[in-house]
Amino acid sequence: MVAPRTARGQWPNGLTVTGTVHNLSRTAQKPPMDNMIADYQEACVYCHTPHGGGFNGPVWNRQTPTGPYRMYSSGSMDMITDPQPSGVSLLCLSCHDGTIALDGITNPPTVPNPPSPLGERIERCSDDCHTGGNPDGGLNWENVYFDTDLRKQHPIGMVYDPSRDPSFRSAAAVQAAGLRLFGGKVQCATCHAPHSQQFQPFLRISNTGGSICSACHIGGPGESTAHFW
Amino acid sequence: MSWPVAAAAQDATTELVWPLPPDAARIRYVGALRAESDLGKKGSFLGGLSRAVTGKKSDELSILRPNDVYAADSTRVYVSDGAAGVVMVFDRASKEMRIIGGKGGFGALMKPMGLGGDGRGRLYVADQSAHRVVMFGPNEEFLAAFGGPSQLLNPVDVAVDADADRIYIADSYLHQVVVYNHAGAIVQRLGRDVGDLAAKRAQARAAGDSSSHGVQAHYQGTSRDLVENRGAAPGEFRYPLSVAVAPDGTLYVSDGLNFRVQAFDREGTHLFSVGRLGDTPGSLARPKGIAVDSEGHLYVVDAAFNNLQMFDGEGQLLMSFGSVGVGAGQLWLPMGTHVDQHGTIYVADRYNDRIQVFQYLPVEESAADNRESN
Numbered sequence: 325m326v327a328p329r330t331a332r333g334q335w336p337n338g339l340t341v342t343g344t345v346h347n348l349s350r351t352a353q354k355p356p357m358d359n360m361i362a363d364y365q366e367a368c369v370y371c372h373t374p375h376g377g378g379f380n381g382p383v384w385n386r387q388t389p390t391g392p393y394r395m396y397s398s399g400s401m402d403m404i405t406d407p408q409p410s411g412v413s414l415l416c417l418s419c420h421d422g423t424i425a426l427d428g429i430t431n432p433p434t435v436p437n438p439p440s441p442l443g444e445r446i447e448r449c450s451d452d453c454h455t456g457g458n459p460d461g462g463l464n465w466e467n468v469y470f471d472t473d474l475r476k477q478h479p480i481g482m483v484y485d486p487s488r489d490p491s492f493r494s495a496a497a498v499q500a501a502g503l504r505l506f507g508g509k510v511q512c513a514t515c516h517a518p519h520s521q522q523f524q525p526f527l528r529i530s531n532t533g534g535s536i537c538s539a540c541h542i543g544g545p546g547e548s549t550a551h552f553w
Numbered sequence: 554m555s556w557p558v559a560a561a562a563q564d565a566t567t568e569l570v571w572p573l574p575p576d577a578a579r580i581r582y583v584g585a586l587r588a589e590s591d592l593g594k595k596g597s598f599l600g601g602l603s604r605a606v607t608g609k610k611s612d613e614l615s616i617l618r619p620n621d622v623y624a625a626d627s628t629r630v631y632v633s634d635g636a637a638g639v640v641m642v643f644d645r646a647s648k649e650m651r652i653i654g655g656k657g658g659f660g661a662l663m664k665p666m667g668l669g670g671d672g673r674g675r676l677y678v679a680d681q682s683a684h685r686v687v688m689f690g691p692n693e694e695f696l697a698a699f700g701g702p703s704q705l706l707n708p709v710d711v712a713v714d715a716d717a718d719r720i721y722i723a724d725s726y727l728h729q730v731v732v733y734n735h736a737g738a739i740v741q742r743l744g745r746d747v748g749d750l751a752a753k754r755a756q757a758r759a760a761g762d763s764s765s766h767g768v769q770a771h772y773q774g775t776s777r778d779l780v781e782n783r784g785a786a787p788g789e790f791r792y793p794l795s796v797a798v799a800p801d802g803t804l805y806v807s808d809g810l811n812f813r814v815q816a817f818d819r820e821g822t823h824l825f826s827v828g829r830l831g832d833t834p835g836s837l838a839r840p841k842g843i844a845v846d847s848e849g850h851l852y853v854v855d856a857a858f859n860n861l862q863m864f865d866g867e868g869q870l871l872m873s874f875g876s877v878g879v880g881a882g883q884l885w886l887p888m889g890t891h892v893d894q895h896g897t898i899y900v901a902d903r904y905n906d907r908i909q910v911f912q913y914l915p916v917e918e919s920a921a922d923n924r925e926s927n
Contacts, residue, residue: 345776348791348810369830370810373830373831373832373838373857374830374831374832375831375832376831376832376833382572382834382835382870382871382872382873383865383869383870383871383872384572384576384577384579384863384871384872385571385572385573385576385872393832393833393834393836393838393855393857393858393860393873414857414886415857417886417904418839418856418857418886419839421856421886421888421903422620422635422664422666422681422709423666423707423709423725423792423794423809423841423888424725424792424794424809424810425777426777427635
């Protein structure tokens with residue numbers, strides 16, 4: 325869980341977003357960052373789109389004016405909630421598509437957009453949280469663009485409902501371990517803390533010994549039934 | 554040629570158009586392309602080819618994860634599929650699909666991103682993982698490739714001005730638009746040019762990253778791009794993501810994290826910029842693919858708004874269309890776009906694994922004025 329901030333931009337684990345690669349206002353890679361912050365004068369706007377921006381009115385629909393565009397919902401910003409698809413993961417994926425940052429999603433050819441056992445449309449994260457059987461849960465950072473090994477994919481976008489599968493801990497236990505759920509759903513930000521590199525890469529808690537995995541999965545990767553659907 | 558697909562999605566009485574009435578309709582939803590059956594021919598024989606590419610136990614080739622789309626003429630729609638690692642061809646004349654850039658050839662693709670064409674039958678493919686641009690001819694045969702790891706860091710899109718012999722490549726980690734000629738020589742760079750590409754590649758190798766994509770370096774908290782080349786001034790870029798050439802030779806560049814689209818002339822002189830950060834009409838939050846139609850209108854895909862915004866040649870917002878969702882006329886993290894000479898608009902609807910197709914409807918200005926004044 326994230327404790328209240330002590331100062332603007334200062335996060336309780338002692339590392340600030342300005343000191344990470346998510347500070348996209350940097351124009352040169354030199355600490356400290358403050359004298360290098362350009363134009364927008366802050367690091368936040370690259371993810372947290374500010375409301376407004378003036379009004380360059382559309383010429384062709386003056387009779388049906390449109391207000392601000394509806395965007396993804398976010399657990400951290402008070403923005404308009406969209407129906408399916410929605411979620412803070414859309415914000416992550418809008419950069420993590422290979423053009424700006426690492427491509428976070430690969431559609432495995434054997435299982436394209438399957439309904440999960442929970443019956444929802446989900447996506448799978450190809451950036452490895454698991455290494456396909458390594459009980460230490462070590463990270464494998466090879467880019468996998470075309471992968472058939474489902475153990476390398478972690479689903480997002482589904483409701484976390486342990487009542488459907490006894491190999492999962494309760495939601496309260498998950499959050500007590502330091503992970504977050506968003507409207508009861510697992511999103512990218514369940515495991516990832518976008519503002520801090522205290523636990524690389526941008527993890528909420530340490531993954532030593534697979535402890536991120538164990539926050540939800542009982543028994544570790546090799547024993548959980550969640551991987552074999 | 555008609556689009557068989559999506560006929561069930563809309564009946565004759567409820568067209569999807571934008572803007573909504575009483576404004577004159579300017580954009581109409583046409584349909585979607587996802588698989589060979591969307592071309593209208595039954596009994597495809599491409600089952601074996603499909604399994605070879607995708608591993609799917611299906612008798613039909615279909616899009617996995619489209620990054621960009623290009624329509625060479627009325628008959629062929631090319632789809633850059635980053636998950637399948639090939640360019641898929643939807644041939645509307647023969648109602649069949651083909652593959653370009655499959656494994657086992659000089660033109661084999663690793664992770665195709667942006668597509669471009671010269672209007673003379675050649676298709677250009679920006680291959681991100683191979684750090685190069687691959688050129689195919691009118692018969693979809695491999696012609697040549699240029700760039701390479703020593704020149705390109707993250708090529709994500711390509712556009713061609715054939716009359717001026719300029720091939721524009723958007724490199725989002727160099728923060729440049731690198732301009733080649735048809736002989737494969739670099740003739741100009743747009744953007745800052747102070748970063749050291751060779752040093753960045755050496756850094757990635759030293760960090761133990763065999764992909765030379767800087768993945769391990771990123772894991773350790775350093776940036777994968779040439780940070781020194783980032784810039785916010787006119788003519789500088791912060792993650793240029795897409796390029797498009799207007800009929801008059803104007804080059805448009807989607808300048809991602811400067812939240813704007815910049816326009817340049819054929820000599821590379823900055824003309825004007827469009828858009829600014831925000832969530833109101835005319836703002837840009839995640840500008841991705843861009844395209845220009847034959848009347849000079851600029852289309853900008855926004856992956857945060859999940860829509861397209863249209864601007865005129867002076868940067869004035871005309872309208873927007875599309876919204877987030879999985880249904881007809883809706884988009885889910887869209888990326889690339891292209892408008893052909895007939896005003897047909899193709900959008901790579903990335904997370905819906907399909908190409909969404911719209912049609913620009915030229916409206917007589919006098920008729921439109923009459924409606925507005927009523």
